[in-house]
Amino acid sequence: MLEIIRTWNNKTEDSGVVHAVGNGKIVAYGQGPNLINFFGPPYSSPNILTIETLCDEEITDEIKREPGTAIWNHSISDAEGEILKFSEFVDSELLVYFRIFNVARTSPSAIHPAKPGILRSRVVDSNKNRGAGAPRNVSFKIKPHSGSSFQESGSISGAWLLITHPGEDIFHCPTILWAFHWIIPSGNCEITKDKDGNLIFKCLEGKSSLAIVGDNSFDTGLPIAEKVAEENIRTVRTPSLHFLNQTRKYWNSFTEKREKLIDSFDKLTNEDKNIIDGVATLIKAQQSDDGGAMAGHYYPLAYVRDQYGVAKGMLALGMVEEAKQALQFRIDKFNTFGNLHNAESMGTDCARHVHENDDVEQTGYIILQARDYFNKTGDAEFIKTLFPMLEWCWNAQLKHLSGGSLPFNGDETYVAGGFFPRSGLLHGSADSTLVFIEGGKWLADWSLKNGLWKKDYAEKQLTLVNETKKSWRQLFFDKNKIYANAPVREKFITPPRFRNGVCENKCPWFGWTQRTENGRYQCPLCFGKVSLPPEIPEKLEVNSVSLLPTFIESDILSKEELTEVINHVLEQANPNGHIPTIPGGKGCVGYDPGFLLFALVKLNHPAAEKTKQRLIEMLDDIGAWTEYYDENDKFKKRNCRCRPWESGINAAAIIKNGMMD
Secondary structure (H helix, E strand, C coil), X not given: CCCCEEEEECCCCCCCCCEEEECCCCEXXXXXXXXXXXXXXXCCCCCCEXXXXXXXXXXXXXXXXXXXXXXXXXXXXXXXXXXEEEEEXXXXXXXXXXXXXXXXXXXXXXXXXXXXXXXXXXXXXXXXXXXXXXXXXXXXXXXXXXXXXXXXXXXXXCCXXXXXXXXXXXXXXXCCCCEEEEXXXXXXXXXXXXXXXXXXXXXXXXXXXXXXXXECCHHHHHHHHHHHHHHHHHCCCXXXXXXXXXXXXXXXXXXXXXXXCCCCHHHCCHHHHHHHHHHHHXXXXXXXXXXXXXXXXXXXXXXXXXXXXXXXXXXXXXCHHHHHHHHHHHHHHHXXXXXXXXXXXXXXXXXXXXXXXXXXXXXXXXXXXXXXXXXXXXXXXXXXXXXXXXXXXXXXXXXXXXXXXXXXXXXXXXXXXXXXXXXXXXXXXXXXXXXXXXXXXXXXXXXXXXXCCCHHHHHHHHHHHHHHHHHHHHHHEECCEEECEEHHHHHHXXXXXXXXXXXXXXXXXXXXXXXXXXXXXXXXXXXXXXXXCCCXXXXXXXXXXXXXXXXXXXXXXXXXXXXXXXXXXXXXXXXXXXXXXXXXXXXXXXXXXXXXXXXXXXXXXXXXXXXXXXXXXXXXXXXXXCCEECCCCCECCCCCCCCHHHHHHHHHHHHHHHCCC
16 A cells, blocks of 8 residues: 655644544544644543643654554654654553654763663653753653643552543533543653643653553553553563554454455555545544544544544445444434434533534434445344434424425534524525435335334325425525525524524534524623624525535436536636635535535546546545635645544545446
8 A cells, every 4th residue: 555644844834734543442633743632531531631742953753654554653853864763553452542662863962871671761850951862852741631730650650640530621511530541651761740740751762652541440540551561661672562563453454354345445546545544544543432433633522414424434445333333322322312412422421512403414314324324234133223213313303394494403514614604594404404305215115114114104204205305406406506595494483592502693602592683693691792783694505515415325306407516516616626615615615525526426427537636635644634625625724634524425435436437
């Protein structure tokens, strides 16, 4: 496979590219040699700590992922050449994040360090200058969560303990869990505590390692930390190498099994195989062991809509068992709460992210996720275990069907990205309504065949689906375009006085909002104090919506109609090849190009190959797609990176394209 190389420099503005390492309990996100997020256990937790690389002189880090694995190898150099290397990974069996260092060259004034086997780690007074032997003054500052502090471990010599109390935030919700993390240096290194309470880790000449052990219970975490420390004493010449080898073996086994399940794998180019290998490990590293998937590097929650795209990618990438786990995650939440919301916490039930209109769109995507899994595996017995949830998802949508359409879910990407105004959320939504149609069509047919719905009831639901299908075409489809919204729906409803979500005043609030006399929803802090004028969005064309039918395998448009729609989208490309999410606008959401490729493949359109190349050019330096792009198809600075949703969708589209004859 081809290697992807990402570079980072401490004296120039970085591109912000993020990579992930994880094992289902602990997930960490790196930005070059820095660690910007550390979650777990479990995945839904506060950001426990960060690691910052310190050096007065200019240094460059060259980062490569080992093919088939989520192991990242770093090489830090200065103008004179390589200074040190380190491998970064989360252990496949234990709750441990590792960095294994090998110092190639120290500063010219360095004293000769202690012989391997004598020095395991140095814990020194931070007020004394003990930098001799450090590689070119490169060090790593480990900063704790603002609500925690490092203490010397009384159980493990040279180690430090970080205790995070319950009540710290997971996104918008407080955690109910304790967290204990042991920072364990081994080999030729030293670690100090500075005046601000941060740990400063320095590698000395030779080999060393840094391990971060995490657990939610002290009595189970400490034995793991002791095991890591004892193993590294035993193998002081190559600390933590045993853990690296077992993790590499795990990932290689995962990749070998996965590739055997990819349809037409041999037809893919080497470039295609390299891309999907990177996306598969990216997704796997970000999937919690209870089946939920991270939305990105600062969203430690499992979002329903995101997970549909992730599951679509999983099935295409040969990750069939992971796709099943994703559905199991959702039924477990349903069995716990009796309902579902926009996003749920992983590994704990303490955080539920409630958005506007959670009963629509995301509920339909859950049905489609089950449909896709069944169509891939034929596993009817598993789908039967999901049936109470699927039936609830169907009935939840029915309550909002008015004027032939459903409203918007407030967490729709093009709403969150500012492409479509939040004041239009009660309009009819082409997305929500189409997902309702396709999900209902499959569920009624499947439930009837499996004896879970009676014939009369199933036929009644199919009649409703067909009526809504006719309404969809009348409300949203117009010759060669699809409109995202149908304002007419508001004539058929009584808008709710309260809803949970974003304040339309665009303040930091997230939670309950109240409808004003002008029809705007504001939080309790802004209500009655900031007067927003009425805002009545007109019908708006959104290319993401125009491209949705083929992505969810809908036949609502004929081949001729679909061709007209797709050609209309293609005509909007600027000289750089960029196609905006809103016609005439600038910028797009990161899954638009994948949606487009799905459509082009279905039509066997001549623009498919060019679109695929555009999609590949939008990859970042670690092989991932991001949430938003500008008018030049370059990722925006303020952006969620390392995204399983966009990456899963776009990789699945590339595989679909590779299957074309």
